[in-house]
Amino acid sequence: MSHHDAARTALRICPLCEATCGLTLTIEGTRVTGARGDRDDVFSQGFICPKGASFGELDADPDRLRMPLVREDGRLREASWDEAFDAVAAGLRPLIEQYGPNAVGVVLGNPNVHTMAGALYPPVLLSTLRTRNLFTAGTLDQMPKHVSSGLLFGSPVAIPVPDLDRTDHLLLLGANPLESNGSLCTAADFPGKLKALRRRGGKLVVVDPRRTRTAKLADQHLAIRPGTDALLLAALAQVLFEEKRTEPGRLEQHVEGMDELREAIQPFTPEAVAEACDIPADEIRTMARELAAAPTAAVYGRVGSSTVEYGTLANWLVDVLNILTGNLDRPGGALFPLAATDRAPRPAGPGKGFALGRWQSRVSGHPEAKGELPMAALAEEIETPGEGQIRALISLAANPVLSAPDGNRLDAALAGLDFMVSVDPYLNETSRRAHVVLPPPPPSQSAHYDFAFSAFAVRNQVRYTRPAVPLEEGRLDESEILARLILAASGMHGAEPSAVDAMVIESTLAKAVADPLSPVHGRDAKELAAQLTGRTGPERRLDLMLRLGPYGDGFGAQGGSTHGLTLDRLLAHPHGIDLGPLEPRVPEVLKTRSGRIELFPAPIAADLPRLRRALGERAASLVLVGRRHLRSNNSWLHNVPALGGGTNRCTLQVHPEDAARLGLADGATARITADGGALDVPVEVTDTVRTGVVSLPHGWGHNRPGTRMKVAAASPGVNVNQLLDGSRLDPLSGTAVLNGFPVEVAPIS
Ligand SMILES: Nc1nc2c(c(=O)[nH]1)N[C@H]1C(S)=C(S)[C@@H](COP(=O)(O)OP(=O)(O)OC[C@H]3O[C@@H](n4cnc5c(=O)[nH]c(N)nc54)[C@H](O)[C@@H]3O)O[C@H]1N2
Numbered sequence: 006m007s008h009h010d011a012a013r014t015a016l017r018i019c020p021l022c023e024a025t026c027g028l029t030l031t032i033e034g035t036r037v038t039g040a041r042g043d044r045d046d047v048f049s050q051g052f053i054c055p056k057g058a059s060f061g062e063l064d065a066d067p068d069r070l071r072m073p074l075v076r077e078d079g080r081l082r083e084a085s086w087d088e089a090f091d092a093v094a095a096g097l098r099p100l101i102e103q104y105g106p107n108a109v110g111v112v113l114g115n116p117n118v119h120t121m122a123g124a125l126y127p128p129v130l131l132s133t134l135r136t137r138n139l140f141t142a143g144t145l146d147q148m149p150k151h152v153s154s155g156l157l158f159g160s161p162v163a164i165p166v167p168d169l170d171r172t173d174h175l176l177l178l179g180a181n182p183l184e185s186n187g188s189l190c191t192a193a194d195f196p197g198k199l200k201a202l203r204r205r206g207g208k209l210v211v212v213d214p215r216r217t218r219t220a221k222l223a224d225q226h227l228a229i230r231p232g233t234d235a236l237l238l239a240a241l242a243q244v245l246f247e248e249k250r251t252e253p254g255r256l257e258q259h260v261e262g263m264d265e266l267r268e269a270i271q272p273f274t275p276e277a278v279a280e281a282c283d284i285p286a287d288e289i290r291t292m293a294r295e296l297a298a299a300p301t302a303a304v305y306g307r308v309g310s311s312t313v314e315y316g317t318l319a320n321w322l323v324d325v326l327n328i329l330t331g332n333l334d335r336p337g338g339a340l341f342p343l344a345a346t347d348r349a350p351r352p353a354g355p356g357k358g359f360a361l362g363r364w365q366s367r368v369s370g371h372p373e374a375k376g377e378l379p380m381a382a383l384a385e386e387i388e389t390p391g392e393g394q395i396r397a398l399i400s401l402a403a404n405p406v407l408s409a410p411d412g413n414r415l416d417a418a419l420a421g422l423d424f425m426v427s428v429d430p431y432l433n434e435t436s437r438r439a440h441v442v443l444p445p446p447p448p449s450q451s452a453h454y455d456f457a458f459s460a461f462a463v464r465n466q467v468r469y470t471r472p473a474v475p476l477e478e479g480r481l482d483e484s485e486i487l488a489r490l491i492l493a494a495s496g497m498h499g500a501e502p503s504a505v506d507a508m509v510i511e512s513t514l515a516k517a518v519a520d521p522l523s524p525v526h527g528r529d530a531k532e533l534a535a536q537l538t539g540r541t542g543p544e545r546r547l548d549l550m551l552r553l554g555p556y557g558d559g560f561g562a563q564g565g566s567t568h569g570l571t572l573d574r575l576l577a578h579p580h581g582i583d584l585g586p587l588e589p590r591v592p593e594v595l596k597t598r599s600g601r602i603e604l605f606p607a608p609i610a611a612d613l614p615r616l617r618r619a620l621g622e623r624a625a626s627l628v629l630v631g632r633r634h635l636r637s638n639n640s641w642l643h644n645v646p647a648l649g650g651g652t653n654r655c656t657l658q659v660h661p662e663d664a665a666r667l668g669l670a671d672g673a674t675a676r677i678t679a680d681g682g683a684l685d686v687p688v689e690v691t692d693t694v695r696t697g698v699v700s701l702p703h704g705w706g707h708n709r710p711g712t713r714m715k716v717a718a719a720s721p722g723v724n725v726n727q728l729l730d731g732s733r734l735d736p737l738s739g740t741a742v743l744n745g746f747p748v749e750v751a752p753i754s
Pocket residue numbers: 113114115116120142145146308401402403404405407408409428429430431433445483631632638639640641702703704725726743
């Protein structure tokens with residue numbers, strides 16, 4: 006390209022973490038040569054982090070696949086899109102026809118929540134396939150929150166988020182937003198919001214076995230023993246009851262189960278939990294009193310209190326505390342967002358409720374949660390012969406060989422599949438096992454709308470960015486890839502991909518016009534479909550969701566909201582539209598059978614004795630926790646040179662006292678051993694981890710043959726999940742215990 010080409014700019018919402026910052030990209034020709042924060046973005050107001058700033062490099066990574074790969078005689082070769090989809094249809098259909106729908110497993114990875122295609126097509130794929138073998142990154146992450154919300158509020162996606170901009174007191178457990186930029190709490194500049202909280206006289210309390218950058222910013226840091234958050238939270242609730250500090254306020258009339266809860270929580274006194282948590286009882290009492298006394302407060306827990314032994318109980322207790330202190334659903338507390346593509350609010354009343362364990366996994370009998378089986382059980386479901394065995398796998402934006410327990414076993418299981426297709430930009434540890442790899446275009450060439458994170462954002466707002474550069478010759482948009490995959494899997498191979506969007510639009514409108522509560526009740530569905538605007542299927546579907554949503558124009562109906570939102574209106578606001586601060590939504594948000602908040606649901610009651618037994622157990626002398634690094638993202642950003650090196654390395658952090666006790670020197674190699682195996686890792690001696698705890702990050706282990714990620718392979722690190730055998734799960738949610746499991750560490754001579 007000649008340097009006479011004038012640079013231009015384009016807006017793009019960043020897909021690299023949950024903060025969803027608006028970026029201004031500099032574009033020369035078709036290449037992104039720079040990225041800065043968009044100051045006019047209604048949500049992020051110019052914030053950017055080093056990952057967003059590297060958007061151009063990540064986008065132009067030469068190792069990104071440009072063409073599909075198809076396996077022939079055991080080897081992957083480049084192929085045309087038509088050849089690739091022929092291979093998908095030929096690989097999947099006979100298996101489905103012979104063995105039924107459960108013969109196909111589906112794996113959904115994290116980036117699906119960061120793309121439009123990942124939000125719009127997997128639900129269609131699943132409803133056409135009708136397989137029970139669904140596995141997602143959720144059971145390595147936030148499934149305990151879904152289960153807790155399902156039980157408490159009747160909807161697994163009704164997740165209250167801390168009102169960061171207005172709260173007076175934030176009790177934050179197992180989260181490190183200064184590195185992660187926040188999770189299930191979408192807020193651009195999370196660090197800035199924490200600083201602002203302190204500046205306005207509020208208090209930040211951080212509970213984390215490591216003295217993280219977030220902990221350093223806090224008024225108080227409690228270096229809890231890993232895995233014991235549920236005990237600490239139960240003790241806080243116990244103190245509130247014992248000292249008569251519960252004050253649910255206006256929630257009182259919407260809550261049931263208060264007496265049963267009080268009774269059940271009785272044994273968890275601060276004195277009873279102090280030793281297990283390694284936090285003095287009087288400190289726990291003070292914490293509870295301060296939480297109750299704060300004008301407004303929010304309790305917020307994330308990965309470190311979720312991917313643990315008592316993950317669902319901990320997540321439940323987080324919201325129990327918000328309820329007991331009257332902070333749930335009030336400004337400054339924890340509120341339910343209302344996103345532009347959410348369903349428009351309905352009159353309050355009893356709902357369908359939330360059921361757990363409607364079916365079980367075939368081999369180990371794990372209960373389903375939210376229609377999913379534990380990712381940790383994927384390997385055995387592939388390996389074990391018999392009816393319902395997974396013979397083919399559809400993997401969308403997932404790298405479970407690194408992200409799930411015992412990657413070696415899963416890797417071997419994948420190699421034994423009759424057929425596997427991966428939709429992934431890279432040939433990596435997982436996609437290398439596929440028979441067909443379908444690469445999506447880089448993010449600059451994709452439109453972006455945050456269907457998932459808008460529903461967890463600390464402020465209601467709506468933003469959409471069209472592709473910053475045109476689709477490169479020979480590429481398919483990810484939405485078209487997924488639409489064609491759906492057609493190939495469902496026996497409609499060769500049909501126009503736009504048929505998938507048309508089908509969804511038709512069925513959505515058919516339901517809406519038949520629904521007496523819809524603003525379009527009684528209207529002509531065809532006429533409404535004809536009114537949709539947008540250049541692409543996904544845009545028309547977005548237009549439909551916006552117009553039927555809580556801020557929509559309702560297709561001009563009386564019932565339409567004053568915002569009158571449509572895709573056209575949104576396009577006229579390239580920096581987004583602010584929809585205001587979060588507002589109370591109880592009772593309308595509740596979908597329980599009782600129509601109330603079910604404070605002490607039966608599955609929780611049944612699991613509580615397990616927590617009680619933990620009071621008497623002796624703690625392991627050494628346990629492992631993970632950590633995240635600002636310039637990384639799970640398993641797939643290690644191929645960008647600008648984001649590697651420095652402190653973003655795969656080292657085992659060990660406290661100096663433990664290092665001395667175990668004979669470990671900084672920089673030396675240690676052997677770490679646990680249930681699933683052993684790893685040799687470089688030691689980093691640091692007092693940022695507490696004693697009795699070592700820390701190793703996940704997403705590393707890029708040393709398998711047959712991958713195509715040169716930079717990552719040059720500093721491969723080790724896969725921490727190889728220490729696990731997949732047997733440690735939070736029983737209610739099927740979530741893998743990735744934090745707080747026992748390990749042994751010894752020097753290697
Ligand atoms: N020990 C330990 N393990 C963990 C965790 C931990 O804290 N500790 N964290 C867990 C958590 S929270 C999560 S969410 C999981 C994540 O687990 P996964 O979702 O399995 O892994 P990711 O590394 O996020 O990457 C998923 C894949 O998406 C691909 N990808 C990137 N962009 C796109 C795109 O635009 N389209 C498509 N189709 N593919 C794309 C990447 O190349 C990669 O192969 O890991 C979990 N594993």
